[in-house]
Structure formats: structure tokens, C-alpha cells
Amino acid sequence: MAIKFSEDLVPLTELKINPARVVKQTTEAHRPVLLTNRGRGVAVVQSVADYEKAEEERAFMRAVVAGLADLEAGREYSLDEVKSQLGLK
Missing domain, CATH: 3.40.1620 (YefM-like fold)
Structure with a gap:
């Protein structure tokens, strides 16, 4: 764009x-x-549609960066840990 x-x-x-x-x-x-x-x-x-799309893309990229930072800092959980915390089997 x-x-x-x-x-x-x-x-x-x-x-x-x-x-x-x-x-x-x-x-x-x-x-x-x-x-x-x-x-x-x-x-x-x-346009509003293009603005909203760009905001969604920025939010997604911020979440990816935060996730990568969590991985680098050792803040990660296994799938079993997450299921247990959420009360799933």
C-alpha cells in the first residue's frame, strides 16, 4: 500500500x-x-476498510513479536500444561 x-x-x-x-x-x-x-x-x-485491515495486521504482528519474545525468555507451556490450566482433557 x-x-x-x-x-x-x-x-x-x-x-x-x-x-x-x-x-x-x-x-x-x-x-x-x-x-x-x-x-x-x-x-x-x-478508507475505513483499509484502516481497519491495517490495524488488524499491526495487532497480529504485535502478538507475533510478543510470542517470540516469550519464547526467547523461556515463557512457554506445553500443550498438556495449557489443557490442564484450562480444565480440558
Whole structure:
């Protein structure tokens, strides 16, 4: 989901004039739009679906990193230990 600078830079004034076009662009292209003011980036607009997907991916990656850290620190349980703690047979 890399920004295509030729297509995804939008001046704030254009957002004020035609916000629907900017929203449609983010939804159809599945890329965020970088809003600029006087040539500098000031904000990012992204579709809700793409934002939620990215958040889920970040949460998953954080869980993987935490799991790997637990393994390195020796914080691990066998399947039998987990079943016993959960009261499963």
C-alpha cells in the first residue's frame, strides 16, 4: 500500500473543494492520500476498510513479536500444561 506520489498527493484546498473525489480515490485505489499544505504533508486520509485491515495486521504482528519474545525468555507451556490450566482433557 505504498503511496504513488504522482496520484496520491492532494492539496488541502482540493479536499475543501471536492472531498467526495478524495474519499472515492482512497476507497477505489486502496491507498491513503497524503494531504499537503504549501507543499508539506499535513495529514493522511484512508478508507475505513483499509484502516481497519491495517490495524488488524499491526495487532497480529504485535502478538507475533510478543510470542517470540516469550519464547526467547523461556515463557512457554506445553500443550498438556495449557489443557490442564484450562480444565480440558
